[in-house]
Amino acid sequence: MLRLYDFLPSGNGYKVRLLLSQLGIPFERVELNILKGETRTPEFLSKNPNGRIPLLETQPGQFLAESNAILFYLSEGSQFLPNDHFLRSKVLQWLFFEQYSHEPYIATSRFWISILGKSAEYRDALEQKRELGYAALTVMEKHLGSHTFFVDERYTIADIALFAYTHVAHEGGFNLTEFPAINTWLERVKLQPLHIGMT
Amino acid sequence: MLRLYDFLPSGNGYKVRLLLSQLGIPFERVELNILKGETRTPEFLSKNPNGRIPLLETQPGQFLAESNAILFYLSEGSQFLPNDHFLRSKVLQWLFFEQYSHEPYIATSRFWISILGKSAEYRDALEQKRELGYAALTVMEKHLGSHTFFVDERYTIADIALFAYTHVAHEGGFNLTEFPAINTWLERVKLQPLHIGMT
Numbered sequence: 001m002l003r004l005y006d007f008l009p010s011g012n013g014y015k016v017r018l019l020l021s022q023l024g025i026p027f028e029r030v031e032l033n034i035l036k037g038e039t040r041t042p043e044f045l046s047k048n049p050n051g052r053i054p055l056l057e058t059q060p061g062q063f064l065a066e067s068n069a070i071l072f073y074l075s076e077g078s079q080f081l082p083n084d085h086f087l088r089s090k091v092l093q094w095l096f097f098e099q100y101s102h103e104p105y106i107a108t109s110r111f112w113i114s115i116l117g118k119s120a121e122y123r124d125a126l127e128q129k130r131e132l133g134y135a136a137l138t139v140m141e142k143h144l145g146s147h148t149f150f151v152d153e154r155y156t157i158a159d160i161a162l163f164a165y166t167h168v169a170h171e172g173g174f175n176l177t178e179f180p181a182i183n184t185w186l187e188r189v190k191l192q193p194l195h196i197g198m199t
Numbered sequence: 200m201l202r203l204y205d206f207l208p209s210g211n212g213y214k215v216r217l218l219l220s221q222l223g224i225p226f227e228r229v230e231l232n233i234l235k236g237e238t239r240t241p242e243f244l245s246k247n248p249n250g251r252i253p254l255l256e257t258q259p260g261q262f263l264a265e266s267n268a269i270l271f272y273l274s275e276g277s278q279f280l281p282n283d284h285f286l287r288s289k290v291l292q293w294l295f296f297e298q299y300s301h302e303p304y305i306a307t308s309r310f311w312i313s314i315l316g317k318s319a320e321y322r323d324a325l326e327q328k329r330e331l332g333y334a335a336l337t338v339m340e341k342h343l344g345s346h347t348f349f350v351d352e353r354y355t356i357a358d359i360a361l362f363a364y365t366h367v368a369h370e371g372g373f374n375l376t377e378f379p380a381i382n383t384w385l386e387r388v389k390l391q392p393l394h395i396g397m398t
Contacts (some may be wrong), residue, residue, distance in 0.1 A: 049338050049341050049342065050296060050300060050338050058285065062285075064285070064288055064289065064292055065292050065296075066291070066292045066295035066296060066299070067295075068291070068295050069288050069289075069291040069292040069294075069295050070288075072288055072291050073284065073285065073288035073291075076284050085272065085275050086257065086261075086263070086272065089263055089268050089269075089271055089272035090263065090268075092265070092267070092268040092271050092272075092291075093263055093264050093265045093268040095268075095295075096265035096266075096267050096268050096294075096295070096298055097249060097264070097265060099295055099298055099299045100265070100298045100299070100302075100303075101249060103299075104299075104303065139248050139249050142248050143248065
């Protein structure tokens, strides 16, 4: 059985849980508290030298890290990943957008404010994160203004990856009121069969 | 013919140029100076709403953004991307590692110091970047201590992606003296057929 090393409040972990639910694949979840350094122990570092969750143990002793690489691995052959190579590359385009232009601002703001509870300590850094987070949301809003989903007008792992932290962006201090297309898309994603919430 | 929107000092652009060279695929290069806002014009934003290079025009009016998605797109069916799905996913794991844990620290430090020439203005931010950049290099060093390349003991797009900014890490103030396995790997990458330099 697949084993997922995970941390429940993590949006990166949630991406994988959501896809596994929608694929109907059973898995064992191992909770590690990143706030207590449980991903920086010698034992865990022997599994993932980068010391991060989520980490998927695909078979005993074989590990795959990086949430979006895990989504790609699990969705092969399913409705959630196009077969066409250009469309598949477009899915990856949005996955890289998510990790480079979205997650570092929207997820990190949420982590500081709602998980660590340290918005005062991080006030200046949050200001910088805010501008770049809104820039990412603006790119999404523009795209979703004329598309139902991110790629090929159907629900793929690109939507799963971008949904994870966008639907809790308010926990990072982002106001989505001015993003109507994003709000419509969030509701569309929640209506997909076998959708599950974050925790 | 493929058209690449590019900026010569960009390591992300260089990744694509290097792969195209090694694939022997001719392409037209369109230079845009990001320092002069040439990727933020309405015309360019209509091609890539995220306003970044590299951007590949795969056929007239069809665009693919994100350097590592472009590497994936171009390497399909070549020796630079494994066919095996797990190995392919491991390549993606390293590509996401590069964009999330490596590029934001090592490439951004280089940008501030060697391209903008503003190391004094960014002194505090560079200090933070330094620690996380060395953490990424340490993960690479550990892996390369027992592997010739990042995946499957052969040269893939994972090596191309990680080579791009690692081989100019000194331009961002990083000292690679303590990373012997990385240095050996850098030389190994440079010896690959049809290798080209950055500029």
